[in-house]
Each structure stands twice: as structure tokens, then as C-alpha cells.
Amino acid sequence: MRRVAVIGVGMSKFGELWNMSFRDIVISAGTEAIEDANLEGREIEAMYIGNMSGGRFISQEHISALIADYSGLASINVPSIRVEAGDASGGVALKEAYISVASGIHDIVIAAGAEKVTDVGFAGEIMDSTIDQEWEAFPGATLAGLYAMMARLHMHRHGSTEEDLAMISVKNHRNAVNNPKAQFRREIRVQDVLSSPYTAEPLKMLDAAPISDGASVLILASEDVARKYTDTPVFIDSIIQSSDFIALQSREDILEMRAVKTAVRKALRMAKCDIGDVGVFEFHDSFTIAEMLLYENVGLCSSGEGHLLVREGEVEIGGRYPVNPSGGLKACGHAVGATGIRQAGEIVLQLRGDAGKRQVDAERGMAVNIGGTGATAVVSVFRR
Amino acid sequence: MVGIVSYGTYIPRYRIKAEEIARIWGENAEAIKNGLGVYEKSVPDIDEDTATISVMCAREAVKRAGIPRNSIGAVFVGSESHPYAVKPTATIVGEALGIDRFFHSADLEFACKAGTAGIQNCMAMVESGMIRYGLAIGADTSQGAPGDPLEYSASAGGAAFIIGDDGTIAEIRDTLSFTTDTPDFWRREGQPYPSHGGRFTGEPAYFRHVSTAAGEIMKRNNLSPEDFSYAVFHMPNGKFPVRVARMLGFTGKQIEQGLVVRYIGNTYSGSSLLGFCAVLDIARPEERILLTSFGSGAGSDAFIIEVTENIESIERNxxxxxxxxxxxxxxxxxxxxxxRKIRMG
Amino acid sequence: MLPRFWRKIRYRYNLIGTECTNCGKKFYPPRNLCPECRRKSRISEVELGEEGTVISYTVIHDASEPYKLQKPYVVGLVKLNSGPTVTSQIVCDPESVEIGMRVRAVFRKYGEDGEDGIIYYGTKFEPLNAGEME
Structure with a gap:
């Protein structure tokens, strides 16, 4: 297997992009990545696109061909592959792109993610399609409701509080202030979160990430090719995908994210490092409770102590484990299929030293992208 | 002899008081309570209907009976508020009870007496040997138009009976029906609420049918009111059953236990049956009960029932x-x- | 939605799951393949009983369209006495639900396909002491 590097990063603005169509968004991110990698365009050999639900958000399937066409890559017949794994679609697209380069099949590929959600008025219900439709959604559960049950049990078992969760939103908003691409570049207070309406008790509106328009693009190259284009390649030391039961009810313990645990264990082994060697993290905070459970399941702390990490400020920029310097899904925005790529892009910028006022000093970084309530997990470790 | 093997009941947990309804329509609650004899009524939850009520009372009946589910050969659901105009409620009940799919079933409708009609059908099928056990249910989530006097009484509930000829807790010694074409209360196809003939529902309808059926069945069995421990009559309100009991010569003591209407309203197809179940709850072996239903349109089914010693061994709580x-x-x-009285945008 | 609902009516109306007779594990919803035994799976249907315990719950305020009239409503993970866990609505006052509460199955409406569509029924739970409330 060959080493694989990221040589270009691009990202559209995340948010409610009323003036931009699906293709406009993708092209804005793609152009930025091509420029960042110093490519002309025709060097691209394949493209992998994470997209959760083009079919329901914009009634467009065959997203792969559409994107190849509008990226100017159909004219040179570049293969294009759409990847779907709920809101882990981006992470899985990155893994597929990685494999195609590591294996020697391709030298330069695009790993992208894109979602256009604001053309319909019921994006939340489409997000609910990441849970088991027949045995979770049909009886009345929602995605937020399932996370809420995890939060409720954590509070019951470990004594965490709604304030602890609120502090995660507050932290992510604070970080997003320094991210020019973020959807919400404003600070909020714990009180704001606590006084926002319940969506599924104990979770409130400000515990949940928005559902955003946005696209994010990475350009991957084999090590030797990468060196020709950049002096600051960031290597993907490992990227592991793992699965768990889709329905929460099938899991032995709903606070244990077994897909995450497995992927982290394998990713660290493949990257030949310990969690303590990783200096910056992007975690999937579709809900505040998801980020808190990731602290525990990734191994930043013991099981049942996630809230202590928040209280002690360890997950802040400047703390022992800076999580979501970008603002995370909560404040940077959650463009569903783009999120996994967006997280990896943030880690690359951090390791290159291009993260501006939100810069964390780190040699290694980790991105954790999950689908639904954790039935899919993608964990990647990057090194500069 | 054919009779009741087991019974089950269901009453939704919500209640609305006459005072609360009167408050909205600017009426005198005390006058209504005195005039109607209904103080409060049951209200089904947003996710309850005649099918769910039928299933809940039928499950209780089956559980109490302790018989193999597959020995039930017929399911009849009597109601005037079947959830579908076309598509049977009985199939939903059969599936939810998990009984063998080789069973006879039909929905019945005869205003408030469709439940007792189901009992008679089951009796006939058991006596003829067509089936071993039959399940007869009377259940409703009846509606009164906003502001109509019916709104104080039209309520929800149901009762289920397993009819068979072995292990009966009460034997049905005789049954008789009296039927005429009397349009005292009706609901035309497609209309959300029923209409009624006001005072016409009394003398020519309720009183004539109930007293004729009850009187005739006692006469042909050479029985008189003092031969019965209890009597239960259909309860469209709290007044009619009391008056018809008096007309026939029954005492207040004989009807008191079954007079459930004051606190849950008129549960239509479940009405006389819930009263009858309240009697079975405390009945002792060898006691005799007169049950007379009434369905607008109009007809009455009368039953003479004698409690057996098996009643002591069945769960009644x-x-x-x-x-x-x-x-x-x-x-x-x-x-x-x-x-669903609020028009949604 | 109609055929999809109809197909599993048996399992929605009653808590019928499957059991792998190779390892003894029971499943709800029913599985055709045991996730432990895989090729060695020996699957047969099993009645899972009607009682269980709430292991976690939430009160849904932001409901999807078919459930809007029911909100706020309680959804819980109910661990059946027979083993498997079920995601279900719990019919009770949202203030009264708690972890560890004992519940039993009831038959209720889930929703309907508009005013002229079919009605969906299925299993929900109510507190075991519902008959002794108030």
C-alpha cells in the first residue's frame, strides 16, 4: 500500500445558500480545492462524492454524473462515484478515495461531499431516514429522540446535566467565530441553549446541529505525486470505517458506540500512535450528546466521564484535547454528506498551520464522522 | 348450555365533566345533569378508536378465559363508529388476538345494540356446532355534534364476551329480539355526526322496544322482576334506564350496580354490555340477570342469564x-x- | 407504505419476534439471520410477552408530520422481560415517565395516511400500574 496525502482543500460556505444550486455549491468548493492543490484539473483520475439524499432533497439521483459534468470532468470521461452512508457519507467517500490511491489504482483523485437541503421544507424528516424507518421512526422515534434517550441515560447513570451539554454548543459556537466558512459565527451563552425549546427532552433546539447547504472537497495523491505539487502534504495515516446495529434498540448498551470504538482502535494501530499523540480533533456533533459520547468512545476519557472533560475545559482550543476548532457541525454547519470531508479538511488546515485564528498546534489530528446514531463510523488519523 | 365463558372491558382513561361542556356552550350544567343523569363521560385518546378499544377488551376476555386462542371460531365487532366505512374492524381484532386465520368474522352495526346482536350470532353458531367459541364485542367512540345535547353523553368504551357451551361463568337461558322500523336516531352516509328525533327517541323508540323485549322474555319464561338479582337496560342517559326499570317493576337496587352511564356516558354498543359486566364483576352463582339492549332504528335484544359457580374461579379484576x-x-x-373537532389548516 | 405496513402487521400488533435456537438469543424486530451465529442460525418465531422495563425515554416535541397531533408524546426503549428491547411510544403523562418504570403492551393507533388513507395500528406501552393511577 502506498502512503496517501491530501494536497488540496476546498469548501463552500456552509449555511442557507439561497442563491446557490446544488451544482453551484459543489463547483465553488471544487474550484477552491483545485487551486489549493495547484492543479489544472485534467490530472484528476476519479472522483468520490459523499451525498446522503439527493433523491429526497432535490429529487436528483445520478448525482455522480451531474457533478462530473459540471466539474468539467465528464468531457475527459473521469469516473465518478456517489457514496451514501447517512451523514457519514463524506467520511466513507474519503475512505473509498483513499483506497483507490493507496492501492495504486489511481494517483490523483477527488474526495468530495455535497448536500443541498434548503430546496425542501422538511429536511429534518429526511435526516430521520438515517434511523431504522420500520422499527424506530414508524413507532414515533426521531433521530433527535434517539440521541435524547442516550442523553437521558447518561444523565441518569453518570450524573451529567443539560448544562454540560449546553457547554458543548457554547464551545463550538465560540470556535466558529474564527472560521470564515462557518454557518454561525457568533457566540452563544449556556443560558441561550437552556432556554431554547425542547425538540426531544432533554435535548433542545440549540443542542442540535443545523441542517445546512454546503460542499467540501479534498484532493488526494500518492506520496510521490504529492511531493511534486506541494511542500506541505498532510498524510492520511489511517482511515477506518466500521458498522454497528442500525437501531439503538439492538445494541447491548446504548451509550457504547461500538462502531466508533472499533474504528478508533484499528485506526490508531494502523497509524502507529496512541490517542495521546493526537493533538486536534473534529468530532461528529450532530447533537451535543453525540460529541460527549465520542469523548468517551474515542477514548479521550473513561466511559461515563465525558461531561467532566467539558467541565474542566479539556476540549477547548488550548485544552488537552481540542475538539471541533472549526465550530463542529453545530456552528460550522452540517451539510450532511459533506460533513465527513469538511471535518477532514479542517484537520488538514490545522496540520498545515493554515487555520488562522483558530489554529491549534498539533502534529496529528483525528476526524470522527458518524452516520445516524452511530451505525456507521469513519475514523481517520492525519499527520503533517 | 350456551353461555358466557369470559368477558373483558375497556374504558378510555380521559373524562370530561358536564360542567366543562356546559361552560363552553353557555348552558346550565346542573339542569343538564339533572335532566340527563350524566355527570361526566369517557373520551378516547388521540390514538384510540373502536378497533383499539375492541382489541383491548377482547384481549382481557381471552386472557381471563384461559382458552387456546385458536379455538375461537368467530369474531363479531358491533359498533356504530367503525374506523372504516368499508373494511372490517373484526379482521384487525382477529389479527391482534393472534387467533388462527380460519375464523368467521363480520362487523355489525345496529346503533347501540350491535354488541348484543353479536352475542346472539355467536350463540347460534355455538349451538349449531359451527364453532366452539365465538367472540362478540360491542365498542364505540361515539360522537355528538358540538353543542348538541348528545355531546354530554356520547362516549367511548367497549366490552367483549367469549361465548361457548363449556366452562361457562353464566348461562344464557333465553334471548329474544323485538324489531321495528322506527327512525329515532340515525347518521346518513358521509355525515360526521348523527341526527336524532329529540323527544321522539323516548316513548316510541327506547321505551317501547326495551319494555316490549324485556316484558315478553320474562312472560314466556314465567318470570317476574323479583326473580332477578339484577337488571341492566341500555343507557342512552341516566334517566331512561331508571324509568324503564320502574315501568317493568324493577327496584332501584336491582339496576344500581349496572348503572354506569352517570360516570362514563353512553358508550353506545358498549353501553348495556359494560353495565352487564359491572354486574358480572360481583355476581354470585345462581343469580339471575336480565339484560336488555336497545338500538335506534330500532330494536331491543333481551337476555335471561344465570350465573354458574365457575364465576368464582375466573379473574374479574x-x-x-x-x-x-x-x-x-x-x-x-x-x-x-x-x-378532531378542530378544523386543521 | 401500505404493503410495507401490511407485511409486518403480525409483528406490530403483537410482540412476536424471532429466536435463534442455536444460541437462544431472541430478537425484536424479528431477524431472519442471527447476528451471532450467522450461517449456523436456526431462526423460529417466538412470542415475547407483554411486559418490560423502560431503560431510557424522551418526550418528543418536534414530531414528524404524522405524529404532530400526538405531541408531546413519550418514546422509550423498553427492555422486555423476555430479553429484546423495543422502541415504542409509552402512553402516559410525560411528567410521570422514568427510567426503570415497569410497562405493559397496549394496542393503539400509530397514525393514518391522511383522512382517506389506511389507519396504522400497533403496539405501544403503558405503565404497569396504569390501572391504579390517581
């Missing part, structure tokens, strides 16, 4: 009166939402 007392009061606004 929680009883009807316990379920009646287990209510949660709601206001008219919530009631209007639950009963």
Missing part, C-alpha cells in the same frame, strides 16, 4: 367500576382536539 374511577379529567379544548 380490575372490575368495571374500578376502571370507571380511574379517570383523568380534561378540558373542552383538549377534548375538541382529541375528537
Amino acid at each position: 380490575p372490575g368495571v367500576w374500578e376502571k370507571i374511577r380511574n379517570g383523568v379529567y380534561i378540558d373542552y379544548g383538549f377534548y375538541a382536539k382529541l375528537r
Whole structure:
């Protein structure tokens, strides 16, 4: 297997992009990545696109061909592959792109993610399609409701509080202030979160990430090719995908994210490092409770102590484990299929030293992208 | 002899008081309570209907009976509020009971007496040897138009009976029906609420049919009111059953136990049956009960029932009166939402 | 939605799951393949009983369209006495639900396909002491 590097990063603005169509968004991110990698365009050999639900958000399937066409890559017949794994679609697209380069099949590929959600008025219900439709959604559960049950049990078992969760939103908003691409570049207070309406008790509106328009693009190259284009390649030391039961009810313990645990264990082994060697993290905070459970399941702390990490400020920029310097899904925005790529892009910028006022000093970084309530997990470790 | 093997009941937990309804329509609650004899009524939850009520009372009956589910050969659901105009409720009940799919079933409709009609059908099928056990259910989530006097009484509930000829807790010694074409109360196809003939529902309808059926069945069995421990008559309100009992010569003591209407309203197809179940809850072996239903349109089914010693060995808790007392009061606004009286945008 | 609902009516109306007779594990919803035994799976249907315990719950305020009239409503993970865990609505006052509460199955409406569509029924739970409330 060959080493694989990221040589270009691009990202559209995340948010409610009323003036931009699906293709406009993708092209804005793609152009930025091509420029960042110093490519002309025709060097691209394949493209992998994470997209959760083009079919329901914009009634467009065959997203792969559409994107190849509008990226100017159909004219040179570049293969294009759409990847779907709920809101882990981006992470899985990155893994597929990685494999195609590591294996020697391709030298330069695009790993992208894109979602256009604001053309319909019921994006939340489409997000609910990441849970088991027949045995979770049909009886009345929602995605937020399932996370809420995890939060409720954590509070019951470990004594965490709604304030602890609120502090995660507050932290992510604070970080997003320094991210020019973020959807919400404003600070909020714990009180704001606590006084926002319940969506599924104990979770409130400000515990949940928005559902955003946005696209994010990475350009991957084999090590030797990468060196020709950049002096600051960031290597993907490992990227592991793992699965768990889709329905929460099938899991032995709903606070244990077994897909995450497995992927982290394998990713660290493949990257030949310990969690303590990783200096910056992007975690999937579709809900505040998801980020808190990731602290525990990734191994930043013991099981049942996630809230202590928040209280002690360890997950802040400047703390022992800076999580979501970008603002995370909560404040940077959650463009569903783009999120996994967006997280990896943030880690690359951090390791290159291009993260501006939100810069964390780190040699290694980790991105954790999950689908639904954790039935899919993608964990990647990057090194500069 | 054919009779009742087991019974089960269900009453939704919500209640609305006459005072609350009167408050909305600017009426005198005391006058209505005195005139109608109904103080409060049961209200189904947003996710309850005749099918769910039927299933809940039928499950209780099956559980108490302790018979193999597959020995039930017929399911009849009597109601005037079947959830579908076309598509049987009985198939939903059969599936939810998990009984063998080789069973006879039909929905019945005869205003408030469709439940007792189901009992008679089961009796005939058991006696003819067509089936071993039959399940007869009377259940409704009846509606009265907003502001109509019916709104104080039209309520929800149901009772289920397993009819068979072995292990009966009560034998049905005789049954008789009296039927005429008397349009005292009706609902035309496609109309949301029923209409009625006002005072015409009394003398020519309720009183004539109930007293004729009850009187005739006693006469042909050489029995008189003092031969019965209890009598239960259909309860469209709290007044009619009391008056018809007096007309026939029954005492207040004989009808008191079955007079559930004051606290849950008229549960239509479940009405006389819930009263009858309240009697079974406390009945002792060898006691004799007169049950007479009434369905507008119009007809009455009368039954002479004798309790056997098996009644001592069947589970009878929680009883009807316990379920009646287990209510949660709601206001008219919530009631209007639950009963879909609010026009949604 | 109609055929999809109809197909599993048996399992929605009653808590019928499957059991792998190779390892003894029971499943709800029913599985055709045991996730432990895989090729060695020996699957047969099993009745899972009607009682269980709430292991976690939430009160849904932001409901999807078919459930809007029911909100706020309680959804819980109910661990059946027979083993499997079920995601279900719990019919009770949202203020009264708690972890560890004992519940039993009831038959209720889930929703309907508009005013002229079919009605969906299925299993929900109510507190075991519902008959003794108030």
C-alpha cells in the first residue's frame, strides 16, 4: 500500500445558500480545492462524492454524473462515484478515495461531499431516514429522540446535566467565530441553549446541529505525486470505517458506540500512535450528546466521564484535547454528506498551520464522522 | 348450555365533566345533569378508536378465559363508529388476538345494540356446532355534534364476551329480539355526526322496544322482576334506564350496580354490555340477570342469564367500576382536539 | 407504505419476534439471520410477552408530520422481560415517565395516511400500574 496525502482543500460556505444550486455549491468548493492543490484539473483520475439524499432533497439521483459534468470532468470521461452512508457519507467517500490511491489504482483523485437541503421544507424528516424507518421512526422515534434517550441515560447513570451539554454548543459556537466558512459565527451563552425549546427532552433546539447547504472537497495523491505539487502534504495515516446495529434498540448498551470504538482502535494501530499523540480533533456533533459520547468512545476519557472533560475545559482550543476548532457541525454547519470531508479538511488546515485564528498546534489530528446514531463510523488519523 | 365463558372491558382513561361542556356552550350544567343523569363521560385518546378499544377488551376476555386462542371460531365487532366505512374492524381484532386465520368474522352495526346482536350470532353458531367459541364485542367512540345535547353523553368504551357451551361463568337461558322500523336516531352516509328525533327517541323508540323485549322474555319464561338479582337496560342517559326499570317493576337496587352511564356516558354498543359486566364483576352463582339492549332504528335484544359457580374461579379484576374511577379529567379544548373537532389548516 | 405496513402487521400488533435456537438469543424486530451465529442460525418465531422495563425515554416535541397531533408524546426503549428491547411510544403523562418504570403492551393507533388513507395500528406501552393511577 502506498502512503496517501491530501494536497488540496476546498469548501463552500456552509449555511442557507439561497442563491446557490446544488451544482453551484459543489463547483465553488471544487474550484477552491483545485487551486489549493495547484492543479489544472485534467490530472484528476476519479472522483468520490459523499451525498446522503439527493433523491429526497432535490429529487436528483445520478448525482455522480451531474457533478462530473459540471466539474468539467465528464468531457475527459473521469469516473465518478456517489457514496451514501447517512451523514457519514463524506467520511466513507474519503475512505473509498483513499483506497483507490493507496492501492495504486489511481494517483490523483477527488474526495468530495455535497448536500443541498434548503430546496425542501422538511429536511429534518429526511435526516430521520438515517434511523431504522420500520422499527424506530414508524413507532414515533426521531433521530433527535434517539440521541435524547442516550442523553437521558447518561444523565441518569453518570450524573451529567443539560448544562454540560449546553457547554458543548457554547464551545463550538465560540470556535466558529474564527472560521470564515462557518454557518454561525457568533457566540452563544449556556443560558441561550437552556432556554431554547425542547425538540426531544432533554435535548433542545440549540443542542442540535443545523441542517445546512454546503460542499467540501479534498484532493488526494500518492506520496510521490504529492511531493511534486506541494511542500506541505498532510498524510492520511489511517482511515477506518466500521458498522454497528442500525437501531439503538439492538445494541447491548446504548451509550457504547461500538462502531466508533472499533474504528478508533484499528485506526490508531494502523497509524502507529496512541490517542495521546493526537493533538486536534473534529468530532461528529450532530447533537451535543453525540460529541460527549465520542469523548468517551474515542477514548479521550473513561466511559461515563465525558461531561467532566467539558467541565474542566479539556476540549477547548488550548485544552488537552481540542475538539471541533472549526465550530463542529453545530456552528460550522452540517451539510450532511459533506460533513465527513469538511471535518477532514479542517484537520488538514490545522496540520498545515493554515487555520488562522483558530489554529491549534498539533502534529496529528483525528476526524470522527458518524452516520445516524452511530451505525456507521469513519475514523481517520492525519499527520503533517 | 350456551353461555358466557369470559368477558373483558375497556374504558378510555380521559373524562370530561358536564360542567366543562356546559361552560363552553353557555348552558346550565346542573339542569343538564339533572335532566340527563350524566355527570361526566369517557373520551378516547388521540390514538384510540373502536378497533383499539375492541382489541383491548377482547384481549382481557381471552386472557381471563384461559382458552387456546385458536379455538375461537368467530369474531363479531358491533359498533356504530367503525374506523372504516368499508373494511372490517373484526379482521384487525382477529389479527391482534393472534387467533388462527380460519375464523368467521363480520362487523355489525345496529346503533347501540350491535354488541348484543353479536352475542346472539355467536350463540347460534355455538349451538349449531359451527364453532366452539365465538367472540362478540360491542365498542364505540361515539360522537355528538358540538353543542348538541348528545355531546354530554356520547362516549367511548367497549366490552367483549367469549361465548361457548363449556366452562361457562353464566348461562344464557333465553334471548329474544323485538324489531321495528322506527327512525329515532340515525347518521346518513358521509355525515360526521348523527341526527336524532329529540323527544321522539323516548316513548316510541327506547321505551317501547326495551319494555316490549324485556316484558315478553320474562312472560314466556314465567318470570317476574323479583326473580332477578339484577337488571341492566341500555343507557342512552341516566334517566331512561331508571324509568324503564320502574315501568317493568324493577327496584332501584336491582339496576344500581349496572348503572354506569352517570360516570362514563353512553358508550353506545358498549353501553348495556359494560353495565352487564359491572354486574358480572360481583355476581354470585345462581343469580339471575336480565339484560336488555336497545338500538335506534330500532330494536331491543333481551337476555335471561344465570350465573354458574365457575364465576368464582375466573379473574374479574380490575372490575368495571374500578376502571370507571380511574379517570383523568380534561378540558373542552383538549377534548375538541382529541375528537378532531378542530378544523386543521 | 401500505404493503410495507401490511407485511409486518403480525409483528406490530403483537410482540412476536424471532429466536435463534442455536444460541437462544431472541430478537425484536424479528431477524431472519442471527447476528451471532450467522450461517449456523436456526431462526423460529417466538412470542415475547407483554411486559418490560423502560431503560431510557424522551418526550418528543418536534414530531414528524404524522405524529404532530400526538405531541408531546413519550418514546422509550423498553427492555422486555423476555430479553429484546423495543422502541415504542409509552402512553402516559410525560411528567410521570422514568427510567426503570415497569410497562405493559397496549394496542393503539400509530397514525393514518391522511383522512382517506389506511389507519396504522400497533403496539405501544403503558405503565404497569396504569390501572391504579390517581
